[in-house]
Amino acid sequence: MAYKIGVISGDGIGPEIVAEARKVLDTVAERYGHTFAYEEILMGGCSIDATGEPLTDEAIAAARASDAVLMGSIGGNTATSPWYRLPPDKRPEAGLLKLRKSLNLFANLRPAYLYEELKEACPLRADIIGDGFDMMIMRELTGGLYFGERRTEDVDGVLTATDTLTYNENEIRRIAKRGFDIARKRRKKVTSVDKANVLDSSRLWRKIVEEVAGDYPDVSYEHMLVDNCAMQLVKDPRQFDVILTENMFGDILSDEASMVTGSIGMLSSASLNDTKFGLYEPSGGSAPDIAGKGIANPIATILSAAMMLRYSFDLDAEADAIELAVRQVLRDGYRTVDIMPQEEEKRASVKQVGTGGMGDRICERIK
Numbered sequence: 001m002a003y004k005i006g007v008i009s010g011d012g013i014g015p016e017i018v019a020e021a022r023k024v025l026d027t028v029a030e031r032y033g034h035t036f037a038y039e040e041i042l043m044g045g046c047s048i049d050a051t052g053e054p055l056t057d058e059a060i061a062a063a064r065a066s067d068a069v070l071m072g073s074i075g076g077n078t079a080t081s082p083w084y085r086l087p088p089d090k091r092p093e094a095g096l097l098k099l100r101k102s103l104n105l106f107a108n109l110r111p112a113y114l115y116e117e118l119k120e121a122c123p124l125r126a127d128i129i130g131d132g133f134d135m136m137i138m139r140e141l142t143g144g145l146y147f148g149e150r151r152t153e154d155v156d157g158v159l160t161a162t163d164t165l166t167y168n169e170n171e172i173r174r175i176a177k178r179g180f181d182i183a184r185k186r187r188k189k190v191t192s193v194d195k196a197n198v199l200d201s202s203r204l205w206r207k208i209v210e211e212v213a214g215d216y217p218d219v220s221y222e223h224m225l226v227d228n229c230a231m232q233l234v235k236d237p238r239q240f241d242v243i244l245t246e247n248m249f250g251d252i253l254s255d256e257a258s259m260v261t262g263s264i265g266m267l268s269s270a271s272l273n274d275t276k277f278g279l280y281e282p283s284g285g286s287a288p289d290i291a292g293k294g295i296a297n298p299i300a301t302i303l304s305a306a307m308m309l310r311y312s313f314d315l316d317a318e319a320d321a322i323e324l325a326v327r328q329v330l331r332d333g334y335r336t337v338d339i340m341p342q343e344e345e346k347r348a349s350v351k352q353v354g355t356g357g358m359g360d361r362i363c364e365r366i367k
């Protein structure tokens with residue numbers, strides 16, 4: 001089959017990690033007889049430099065015309081980069097938010113999985129890790145605080161900033177359904193996370209999630225307050241299967257979940273709408289401090305490409321092949337610097353590779 005893939009390499013380590021994911025996709029194409037045509041799309045700081053805007057209408061149109069979009073990362077050092085002296089709606093991140101909203105990418109899936117081989121990198125105690133954990137964060141991505149009205153104004157001589165958190169029942173229902181659908185294909189448990197002891201939006205969230213849960217009698221569910229969830233993630237991460245939550249809580253909890261797996265460099269993500277289209281990107285950021293050094297971990301981007309094959313193209317065998325290759329390469333002892341064991345004795349048993357080396361090893365395994 002032939003597919004058109006939009007590619008947003010972006011800023012920082014973005015171009016390096018995307019190059020490895022493309023290498024892996026090309027290897028898959030060759031082995032399974034597919035054609036992937038790529039189109040570069042500008043977004044983020046590189047788009048600001050080229051066009052003055054973090055995301056142009058042409059870029060949105062190009063993304064829309066693709067079967068799926070693979071993305072690296074965008075943004076720079078917020079303290080030193082000139083991009084952050086621009087007004088907020090002209091900064092790199094504004095491009096990503098605009099793309100999510102324009103393409104209605106309301107469902108953000110962020111798997112957090114602990115590889116047996118990387119238990120060493122996990123900061124939690126062995127008795128907490130047990131036989132590992134495997135959770136999926138289902139984050140609402142086009143509502144809440146991120147897209148509510150905001151302003152900064154002078155109120156009687158006092159500078160005052162306001163952000164608003166709005167959800168309607170339809171927005172909650174559609175993400176809740178996605179959460180329960182995914183749970184059905186996993187261990188059949190949904191933990192819906194909110195702050196219903198304080199927020200109206202959370203009380204509506206709870207009510208609608210309960211309604212949706214009624215249609216999924218085979219899936220168990222519970223409600224959890226977000227502060228408690230933050231605590232439970234480090235206390236007993238094994239209890240979670242699908243974590244279903246709103247935009248801001250999902251942003252925070254997914255970073256936390258990624259760190260308990262050891263490295264944010266391992267975590268993929270998919271942002272989906274009602275169609276087969278999706279935007280696939282690593283959960284991590286642009287890491288400007290290590291950009292261009294060839295040491296960034298490309299695995300999260302490679303696994304995001306696997307998610308693209310699975311969710312947008314229904315190429316399950318091909319996605320399995322990538323995921324298996326990643327596991328084998330870890331088993332073979334290859335590590336990028338972020339997932340190197342801390343203890344000196346353990347370092348001797350693994351082989352450190354750079355960004356390209358890791359991509360090459362994964363391609364070899366797929367072949």
Ligand code: IPM
Nearest residue numbers: 075093094096097251254283
């Ligand atoms: C993420 C990022 C973005 C977000 C930023 C870059 C706007 O942190 O994808 O989690 O907050 O959603």
Ligand code: MG
Nearest residue numbers: 251252254255
């Ligand atoms: Mg985030």
